[in-house]
Amino acid sequence: xxxxxxxxxxxxxxxxxxxxxxxxxxxxxxxxxxxxxxxxxxxxxxxxxxxxxxxxxxxxxxxxxxxxxxxxxxxxxxxxxxxxxxxxxxxxxxxxxxxxxxxxxxxxxxxxxxxxxxxxxxxxxxxxxxxxxxxxxxxxxxxxxxxxxxxxxxxxxxxxxxxxxxxxxxxxxxxxxxxxxxxxxxxxxxxxxxxxxxxxxxxxxxxxxxxxxxxxxxxxxxxxxxxxxxxxxxxxxxxxxxxxxxxxxxxxxxxxxxxxxxxxxxxxxxxxxxxxxxxxxxxxxxxxxxxxxxxxxxxxxxxxxxxxxxxxxxxxxxxxxxxxxxxxxxxxxxxxxxxxxxxxxxxxxxxxxxxxxxxxxxxxxxxxxxxxxxxxxxxxxxxxxxxxxxxxxxxxxxxxxx
Amino acid sequence: xxxxxxxxxxxxxxxxxxxxxxxxxxxxxxxxxxxxxxxxxxxxxxxxxxxxxxxxxxxxxxxxxxxxxxxxxxxxxxxxxxxxxxxxxxxxxxxxxxxxxxxxxxxxxxxxxxxxxxxxxxxxxxxxxxxxxxxxxxxxxxxxxxxxxxxxxxxxxxxxxxxxxxxxxxxxxxxxxxxxxxxxxxxxxxxxxxxxxxxxxxxxxxxxxxxxxxxxxxxxxxxxxxxxx
Ligand SMILES: Nc1ncnc2c1ncn2[C@@H]1O[C@H](COP(=O)(O)OP(=O)(O)OP(=O)(O)O)[C@@H](O)[C@H]1O
Ligand SMILES: [Mg+2]
Numbered sequence: 001x002x003x004x005x006x007x008x009x010x011x012x013x014x015x016x017x018x019x020x021x022x023x024x025x026x027x028x029x030x031x032x033x034x035x036x037x038x039x040x041x042x043x044x045x046x047x048x049x050x051x052x053x054x055x056x057x058x059x060x061x062x063x064x065x066x067x068x069x070x071x072x073x074x075x076x077x078x079x080x081x082x083x084x085x086x087x088x089x090x091x092x093x094x095x096x097x098x099x100x101x102x103x104x105x106x107x108x109x110x111x112x113x114x115x116x117x118x119x120x121x122x123x124x125x126x127x128x129x130x131x132x133x134x135x136x137x138x139x140x141x142x143x144x145x146x147x148x149x150x151x152x153x154x155x156x157x158x159x160x161x162x163x164x165x166x167x168x169x170x171x172x173x174x175x176x177x178x179x180x181x182x183x184x185x186x187x188x189x190x191x192x193x194x195x196x197x198x199x200x201x202x203x204x205x206x207x208x209x210x211x212x213x214x215x216x217x218x219x220x221x222x223x224x225x226x227x228x229x230x231x232x233x234x235x236x237x238x239x240x241x242x243x244x245x246x247x248x249x250x251x252x253x254x255x256x257x258x259x260x261x262x263x264x265x266x267x268x269x270x271x272x273x274x275x276x277x278x279x280x281x282x283x284x285x286x287x288x289x290x291x292x293x294x295x296x297x298x299x300x301x302x303x304x305x306x307x308x309x310x311x312x313x314x315x316x317x318x319x320x321x322x323x324x325x326x327x328x329x330x331x332x333x334x335x336x337x338x339x340x341x342x343x344x345x346x347x348x349x350x351x352x353x354x355x356x357x358x359x360x361x362x363x364x365x366x367x368x369x370x371x372x373x374x375x376x377x378x379x380x381x382x383x384x385x386x387x388x389x390x391x392x393x394x395x396x397x398x399x400x401x402x
Numbered sequence: 403x404x405x406x407x408x409x410x411x412x413x414x415x416x417x418x419x420x421x422x423x424x425x426x427x428x429x430x431x432x433x434x435x436x437x438x439x440x441x442x443x444x445x446x447x448x449x450x451x452x453x454x455x456x457x458x459x460x461x462x463x464x465x466x467x468x469x470x471x472x473x474x475x476x477x478x479x480x481x482x483x484x485x486x487x488x489x490x491x492x493x494x495x496x497x498x499x500x501x502x503x504x505x506x507x508x509x510x511x512x513x514x515x516x517x518x519x520x521x522x523x524x525x526x527x528x529x530x531x532x533x534x535x536x537x538x539x540x541x542x543x544x545x546x547x548x549x550x551x552x553x554x555x556x557x558x559x560x561x562x563x564x565x566x567x568x569x570x571x572x573x574x575x576x577x578x579x580x581x582x583x584x585x586x587x588x589x590x591x592x593x594x595x596x597x598x599x600x601x602x603x604x605x606x607x608x609x610x611x612x613x614x615x616x617x618x619x620x621x622x623x624x625x626x627x628x629x630x631x
Contacts, residue, residue: 004513015501312497315458316511316558317486319479395458399497 002325009330013337023298024338026291027378031342031371034284035363036349038277043354043361045273051196052265058102058230059135059262060240062092062247064223065255086222087257089211091250093129098246100231100239103131107225108211110218115180116168123164124206125181127214133192135227141165143175143190150189151210158186162194163204181207182217236261284371291338292378299331299386310390311398320391327387328380335379339372346371403470405565405597406432406455411464413450424450425461426620432599434565437592439608440601442617448601449570451617455599456489456568457481469565486514490559492569496551498543498558504530505539508557515562529557533587549580556587560596567591569600573607585610 013020064087092106108127113120126132133145141162150157158179165174174188186209195203215221230239240259251257303310310323318326347363354361413425424447432438442448453459454466457473460481466473468488473481490511491497498507508526517525530536533553543551552572559567569588573581588598589610600611608614609628616624 004519011501308497309499312499313510313514314482315456315485315491315497317482317489317514317562319482319486319514321479322514396453399458399493 002329005326005329006333009326009333012330013333019298020334020337023295024291024334024341026294027288027335027338027375028291028342028345030284030287030291031339031375032346032349033287034280034371035343035346035368036353037280037284038367039347039350039361039363040353040357040359041273041276041280042364043350044359045269046362047360049266049269052262052269058233058236060228060230060243060259061261062226062228062243062257062259064225064251064257087226087250088221089127089215089223092223092226095226095228095243095246098239098242100235100242102229102231103135105129105132105135105227106211106223107132107227108214108218108220108222109224110214110220112182112207112217114164114168114207115183116174116177119168121164121167123167125214125218126206126208127211127218128208129211131229132208132227135229138195139193141191141193142173143188145190145192146208146210151212154212155210156184156186156213157189157209159190159192159208160188161192161204161206161208163202164207165191181209184217233263236263285374288374288378291375292335292382295331295334295338295379296382296386298334299327299383300389302330303327303386303390306390307393307398307401310393311395311401314393314395315399323393324387324391327390328383331383331387332376332379335375335383336372339375342375343368343371403467404431405434405436405469406430407465407467408455409465411451411454411461411466413447413454413459414462424620425454427464428617428620428622430615430622430625432597435592435595435597437588437598437610437612438600439611439614440599440617441603441605441608441614444603446617447620448617452568452570452599452601455566456491457484486511487562488564488566490562490564490567492552492555492559492567492572494571494574496543496548496555496575498551498554500543503540503542504535504546504554504557507543507554508561511558511562525561526557529561530554532560533557534583547580548576549583552576552580552584553587556584560591565597567596567598569598571601571603573602573604581607 089106089108093104095101096104105128110125111122112125113122128146129151130146130148132138133140138145143159145159146157149155158181160168160174168174168179169177174191177188178185179188180186192204209217211223228243230236240261243259244254247257247259248254313323350361350363408428408430411425411428412423414421414423416422428451440448440451450459454461457468458481460476461474464474468484471484473484476484499510502510505523505526508529509522512522512525527536527539530539533556535550535553535557538546538550541550543554546554552575556572567588572584572588576584585607588600592598592612598611600607602608612628614624614626614628615622
């Protein structure tokens, strides 16, 4: 009886295609919106958090905040502001004596002009040490990274980010070639593999040289960032406490620097994501309820239009519950179909948007099932009143209607 | 006990200021296998009486026994169950469902009885064969003539093999030829032992029955056997 009722209601829906589609529109839009938004949000979150996790969960970043931005114009970079309490690379490196610290990479950063023959380009110059590659999780495409000997001997050697390598050397292999940085010749010893971009900023558009050399090239001794890796990601709190103690004695106030761990960033990100998904869920809920009211409206009209049909069905023996079931199945079918169309539409939209924005999207079966279940619930709740009105009609009154 | 027994059936409708009494104490007995015509002027209460006979409505007072069971005071769901098992309706305006074809229309009462789809199709086909529409199973009502539609309605009424067929002016919308066909089917059903109660305005139509009950203003004024020549 149920499967036949379902067949009958599919027939009724199919008989009035346009009207059924318009009835379902509210549910379709609501479900499509939530599917598209959530899979975009999840995709974005997943790609950001995989980037952050790719850096290693035991990465600690220290930034001094009372100085000019690291990658600013060459004018400010070559005449640096040096407020009291700046950190030097030597101080930064001494942090490796703090118990629990594995590696320390000080960053002396600025903007510089690079040239190979007639090709020139201006980009970020990163003065650092040999541990930088490992801490920041870069792979090598060609040659080698900076070595401890390069640092201690103030060697004029450079490692190129993949984008900068292409800009300066095109398709040719840059290794063992000579380039100039602010007019000073350097030998290229390696090229890093491409890493892509995060937060809209390329991670491949820079040149790394020994920090000892960068100090003289940039004419500054202050460092903008320190990247540290912890020996283990257990006991991060006591490690950051020890680091804070050191930094406070050097810099005086916690306002002069910031210290972040990967796990802090990840937990902030996940709380943002959770809030965002809650908000999206709320919006979707409201639009689905609006969609449900649309279904109820049409079902009430349908009950009025089909009063005579209901009378006939009752005359030939349909019980109260049979009529109730018929109209409930119809509104459930409308809402369920709307949900399915909405899921398909939402997936298509998120794919298209994902391609257009160049981000990954994550289709979640759980979200789809939840949206489908919610549409069915909407169909049930908002179908109940029209259905019980239909079932409660008096057969004789219903038959008298022309 | 007779198939149908009515004792002092009254039916009144509450209007704005007064109580409109449409049936004013109807008493009648109809035996199993009888073929009865109910006649009377428009507004005399024939359809109201038939609705009560068919358990579509309940009397305001009085007793109605169908197959020995008192209908008065039964719940709507009990009434639906009686309609499902004991009554077959034929209406003046056919009352077929436009979205369904002949076979599906006829199978509908079986669906409500919970009969399996296969058996529904089998029995509906058989009923349509009985009314001579075995060739029109998949036609929609709109693709059938008035006479054919009424025969589909008769097939729908007999498909559950109910003890009573109730027909409210079954020939009222038909020309005389189609009307004769319908009456021929009723006569054959009656000969096979089927109880038929038919409302009509037409004396000639009424004379196909065994007995004619005349109603005037909510009262039975006469009940006469028909002598067939
Ligand atoms: N729901 C109702 N409310 C009030 N009055 C009603 C209602 N139903 C029927 N009536 C009245 O009952 C009277 C009898 O109606 P009924 O339909 O039984 O007549 P009928 O004999 O079948 O007439 P016809 O031959 O025209 O079909 C009419 O006067 C009608 O107005
Ligand atoms: Mg009438």
